[in-house]
Structures are given as structure tokens and as C-alpha cells.
Amino acid sequence: MAGRLAGKTALISGGATGAGGAASKLFAAEGARVAVVDINVAAGEAVVAEIIAAGGDAAFFAADVSLRDQVDSAVAAASARFGTISVLFNHAGTITVKPFLDTTDEDYDRLMDINVKSMFMVTRAVLPQMLAAGKGSIVCTASISSVAATPLEVLYCMTKGACAMLARAVAVEYRDRGIRCNAVCPGFIDTPHGQREIKALAEHGFDATVEALSVQQGRLCQPEEVAKAALFLASDDASFVNGAHLFVDNCFTAA
Ligand SMILES: NC(=O)c1ccc[n+]([C@@H]2O[C@H](COP(=O)([O-])OP(=O)(O)OC[C@H]3O[C@@H](n4cnc5c(N)ncnc54)[C@H](O)[C@@H]3O)[C@@H](O)[C@H]2O)c1
Numbered sequence: 001m002a003g004r005l006a007g008k009t010a011l012i013s014g015g016a017t018g019a020g021g022a023a024s025k026l027f028a029a030e031g032a033r034v035a036v037v038d039i040n041v042a043a044g045e046a047v048v049a050e051i052i053a054a055g056g057d058a059a060f061f062a063a064d065v066s067l068r069d070q071v072d073s074a075v076a077a078a079s080a081r082f083g084t085i086s087v088l089f090n091h092a093g094t095i096t097v098k099p100f101l102d103t104t105d106e107d108y109d110r111l112m113d114i115n116v117k118s119m120f121m122v123t124r125a126v127l128p129q130m131l132a133a134g135k136g137s138i139v140c141t142a143s144i145s146s147v148a149a150t151p152l153e154v155l156y157c158m159t160k161g162a163c164a165m166l167a168r169a170v171a172v173e174y175r176d177r178g179i180r181c182n183a184v185c186p187g188f189i190d191t192p193h194g195q196r197e198i199k200a201l202a203e204h205g206f207d208a209t210v211e212a213l214s215v216q217q218g219r220l221c222q223p224e225e226v227a228k229a230a231l232f233l234a235s236d237d238a239s240f241v242n243g244a245h246l247f248v249d250n251c252f253t254a255a
Contacts, residue, residue, distance in 0.1 A: 014092030018191030187249030
């Protein structure tokens with residue numbers, strides 16, 4: 001299939017729903033063979049079926065990306081199926097919304113594992129193939145929360161700051177070996193994650209209704225708008241964009 005990712009194999013963690021699901025479909029429509037890696041088996045299989053029905057090429061690999069053995073198996077199976085992975089979209093992640101003093105060590109470990117350690121492990125599993133090929137593009141989903149805090153989200157903000165820095169640091173270390181690594185930093189997106197977050201904030205008395213959010217970012221971001229930004233970073237169109245943080249937030253962090 002022709003397109004901006006023609007001939008490439010892309011692995012997308014968290015590629016079953018939300019902005020990750022939108023990216024799975026968009027990357028496939030742009031010619032990539034897409035390995036969807038996700039813990040949500042039903043949604044992962046559904047997005048792959050949709051891609052194949054549209055004439056694309058994709059396969060689903062079930063994994064909890066916070067667990068090393070599952071990460072290594074999924075990456076090995078994806079490469080065995082599709083060959084060298086040249087695009088990695090590290091998107092899987094989740095959120096905890098509660099007052100900082102109520103957060104526990106278990107909350108900390110869980111969120112760090114799902115949001116940060118997963119990205120570390122998936123990137124470490126995929127990068128050797130990219131280095132062997134002399135070329136690769138990695139996109140990490142950070143957030144406005146990398147630089148702008150929301151009350152009740154201390155742990156989440158910490159994890160997203162780490163994701164943004166992982167992207168920058170990998171870029172700096174591997175630039176001269178053909179690797180680009182960038183972060184996409186969305187505002188509030190209309191996805192299961194975004195809706196869960198808005199509901200949880202409201203339950204704690206923080207106004208994150210669409211009306212309140214419209215002051216900061218005009219409206220809710222659509223998942224496809226994040227997917228398009230990730231596509232740009234993943235593709236050769238961004239050949240001189242490396243170590244960057246691309247905010248997809250309609251001025252949330254600019255104002
Ligand atoms: N929705 C927002 O408002 C918003 C804003 C900024 C950043 N983000 C980031 O986007 C990502 C969330 O994605 P989304 O908003 O597209 O919503 P989403 O909840 O639809 O997508 C998250 C995907 O990650 C998968 N996932 C979660 N934990 C996993 C695990 N342990 N192993 C494998 N897969 C797992 C889920 O099954 C789901 O398919 C996170 O990285 C989050 O930090 C979201």
C-alpha cells in the first residue's frame with residue numbers, strides 16, 4: 001500500500017483504542033504493516049479486523065506492557081511476523097486521579113510500571129533492530145501533564161514528565177546512528193482514558209467539564225488529531241525533527 005509509511009513495520013503499544021487505535025488505522029492506511037500491542041484483546045482484534053477489511057496489513061499481539069516477559073514475547077512475535085520494526089509508537093498508558101496524600105506506594109509502582117517502565121522496556125526491546133537497520137523512528141506519548149500540572153494528578157504528571165525525557169534522552173544518545181525519537185504531548189483527548197479522567201476529576205470536585213476545558217484548549221481533542229501528529233513524527237516528513245516535544249493541545253500550554 002502506498003503512503004507516508006509505505007514498506008515500514010510499525011509497532012503501536014496501546015494501539016487498540018483511543019488515540020492509539022486511531023494511529024493503528026492511520027498508520028496502516030499510510031502503508032505500514034501494523035503490530036497492535038495491547039492488553040485489551042477484544043478491542044485489539046477488532047481494530048486489526050477493521051484494518052484488514054480496509055485493505056491494510058496488521059496483526060494483534062496481546063501483552064501487558066508493564067511486564068517484561070510479555071513485552072519481549074510481543075516484540076519477538078511482531079518481528080517474526082512482519083520483519084524489522086522501523087516505527088515504534090509508545091502510546092500505552094493510564095491514569096490515577098486522587099489527592100496526593102491518598103496515593104500509595106502501590107499506586108506509584110503501578111503507574112510508573114504502566115506508563116514509564118513499559119516505554120523503557122518496549123524501546124529497549126525494539127531499538128536493537130532499528131540500530132541494525134541503521135534507521136528508526138520512535139514516538140512516545142507524553143502529555144501536557146509533562147509540563148503543566150492538574151490538581152489530583154501528581155503521580156500521572158511525574159510519569160508523563162519521565163516519558164517526555166525518555167524521548168529526548170534516547171534521541172540524543174542515538175541520533176548519530178539513524179534514530180529519531182520524539183514525544184507527542186496531547187491535551188485532553190476524547191478517548192476512554194480522557195473520559196475516565198474528566199469523570200474522576202469531577203468526582204473530586206475539580207471542574208474539567210468540556211465548558212471548563214474549552215477555556216484552556218477550545219474543545220476536546222479528537223483521537224485522530226493525535227494520530228496525525230504521531231504520523232508526522234513517525235514518518236520521513238519529520239526527518240530533521242529529533243528530540244522534540246510536539247504539543248497537540250490547541251494552546252493549553254501556550255496560554
Ligand atoms: N486521553 C487524554 O486526555 C490524554 C491526554 C494526554 C496523554 N494521554 C496519553 O494517551 C495514552 C492513553 O491513551 P488514549 O487517551 O488514547 O486512551 P485509551 O485509554 O483508549 O488508550 C490506552 C490504550 O492503552 C492500553 N493499555 C493500557 N494499559 C496497558 C498495559 N498495561 N499494557 C498494554 N496496553 C495497555 C489500553 O488497553 C488502551 O487500548 C496514555 O499514554 C496517556 O498518558 C491521554
